[in-house]
Amino acid sequence: MTLEWEQVIVDATDPVALGRWWAEALGWVVVSDAPDEYEIRPAPDRKPGLLFVPVPEGKTVKNRLHLDFRPADHRAEVHRLLSLGARYADIGQGEQTWATLWDPEGNEFCVLSDRVSDT
Template sequence: MGLRFSEICIDATDIRMLSAWWSQVLGWPAENTDDGDVTLRAPGGVGPDWLFLAVPEGKAVKNRIHFDFTPDDQDAEVERVIGLGARRVDIGQGEQSWVVLADPEGNEFCILAADG
C-alpha cells in the first residue's frame, strides 16, 4: 500500500479571486473543476496540485500548516508578491532570515532567504 501526495486543499471564501491570485504568484494555470472548485496545476506534474474549495467562513486563527518558498532573490520576490496584494504579518516570528506574508484571505506563507 502506498500514498501519492496529489493535492493541497485550500479553503477560501472567494475561490476565484484567491486561486487567480495564487496563479499569478506561482505562474501555474488555473482550471475550473466539474464540482465548481478551482485547481492550480503543478507544472509538469512536479508537486501536488492546489485545490481551492469554497467555505462560508473567513480565516480566524494562525495557520497550522503553511507554505515556504525559496526564491532566487528574496527582496525582489517579497516586493513582487506584496505588489500583487500580499501583506507582511507578524505571527511572533521575531527577527528571522525569512519573511512572513499573508495572501488576500489572510493565509500565512514564508519567503525564505535565497539559496546560495
C-alpha cells in the same frame, strides 16, 4: 511507496479569486476553474497542486499548516508578492531571515532566504 501527493486543499471565501492570485504568484497553470473547485498546478500534468474550495466563514486564527518558498532573490520576490496584494504578517516570529506574508484571504506563507546556487 503507495501514496502519491495529489494536492493541498485551501479553504477560501472566494476560491476563484484566491486561486487566480496564487496562480499569478507562483506562475502555475489553472487546471480546473469551476467556482467550487479551482485547481492550479506547476504544469497541467505535474503534482502536487493547490485546490481552492469554498467555505462560508473567513479565516480567524493562525494557520496550522503553511507553505514555505525558497526564492532566487528574497528581496525581489517579497516586493513582487507585496505588489500582487500580499501583506506582511506578524505572527510573533520576531526578526528572521525569512518574511512571513499573508495572501489576500489572510493565509500565512513564508518567503525564505535566497537559494544557494549550485555553480
